[in-house]
Amino acid sequence: xxxxxxxxxxxxxxxxxxxxxxxxxxxxxxxxxxxxxxxxxxxxxxxxxxxxxxxxxxxxxxxxxxxxxxxxxxxxxxxxxxxxxxxxxxxxxxxxxxxxxxxxxxxxxxxxxxxxxxxxxxxxxxxxxxxxxxxxxxxxxxxxxxxxxxxxxxxxxxxxxxxxxxxxxxxxxxxxxxxxxxxxx
Numbered sequence: 001x002x003x004x005x006x007x008x009x010x011x012x013x014x015x016x017x018x019x020x021x022x023x024x025x026x027x028x029x030x031x032x033x034x035x036x037x038x039x040x041x042x043x044x045x046x047x048x049x050x051x052x053x054x055x056x057x058x059x060x061x062x063x064x065x066x067x068x069x070x071x072x073x074x075x076x077x078x079x080x081x082x083x084x085x086x087x088x089x090x091x092x093x094x095x096x097x098x099x100x101x102x103x104x105x106x107x108x109x110x111x112x113x114x115x116x117x118x119x120x121x122x123x124x125x126x127x128x129x130x131x132x133x134x135x136x137x138x139x140x141x142x143x144x145x146x147x148x149x150x151x152x153x154x155x156x157x158x159x160x161x162x163x164x165x166x167x168x169x170x171x172x173x174x175x176x177x178x179x180x181x182x183x184x185x
Contacts, residue, residue, distance in 0.1 A: 031056055035131055038163055046165035057132065060098045065091055072104055081112040092121075099128035103135045110138065118142060133162040137169050144172070149181040 034056055038049040060066050072087035088105035095101055106121035119142055125135045140155030153176045159169035 031129075031131065035162060038165070041165070043165055046163075050163065050165070054134075057100050057129065060091075060095050060101070062095065065095045065098060065101070068094075069101065069104060072108065076104075076108055076111065081108050084108040085112065097128060099125045099132060099135075102128065103132060103138070106135070106138060110142065115142060115146065131162055133159045133166060133169075136162070137166065137172075140169070140172065144176070149176055149179070152176065153181055 031053070034049065034053045038046060038053060041049045058066070058069060060069065068087050068091040072084045072091065075081070075084035075087060085105060085108045088101055088108055091098065091101040092105060102121045102125035106118045106125060109115070109118035109121060119139075122135050122139045122142065125132055126139070129135070136155050137159045140152040140159065143149075143155060144152035153173060156169045156173040156176070159166050160173070163169070
């Protein structure tokens with residue numbers, strides 16, 4: 001009897017730990033910890049730190065939803081943007097709290113030159129995950145393309161505040177500065 005109680009205590013503790021590890025609060029804490037590691041990393045460490053963050057943000061908590069994300073990304077990689085949009089739409093329909101689904105679909109919309117839906121999805125992705133530096137970068141690219149370079153420069157600076165090693169944001173901001181936009185006085 002005592003042995004069964006001890007085993008039951010271990011099972012309850014293991015289940016409790018599993019629930020904690022899957023909880024949104026733990027995921028937020030983990031994401032914040034990874035972002036801080038990225039902000040304080042050396043250039044040599046930055047690539048691994050960024051990869052860890054992106055891996056964390058790409059976990060929906062459901063194998064089926066993760067498969068939809070993978071299939072959509074695979075379709076985008078070969079230029080099948082309509083197929084990618086279909087996969088990402090299924091993902092966002094079934095996992096409306098999963099920010100990366102909206103970010104991925106925004107990228108597919110942008111590559112299909114559907115800027116309005118891309119903007120909507122970036123706004124949703126950032127409402128769900130305000131620290132997603134790649135979604136912020138995408139928003140900056142959209143604003144630049146739509147003729148608002150000052151807003152784009154502000155967004156690129158925001159990306160660099162989150163990820164000081166974001167090469168594309170650095171290059172985009174330098175390009176805008178060379179055009180006289182985004183300079184600080």
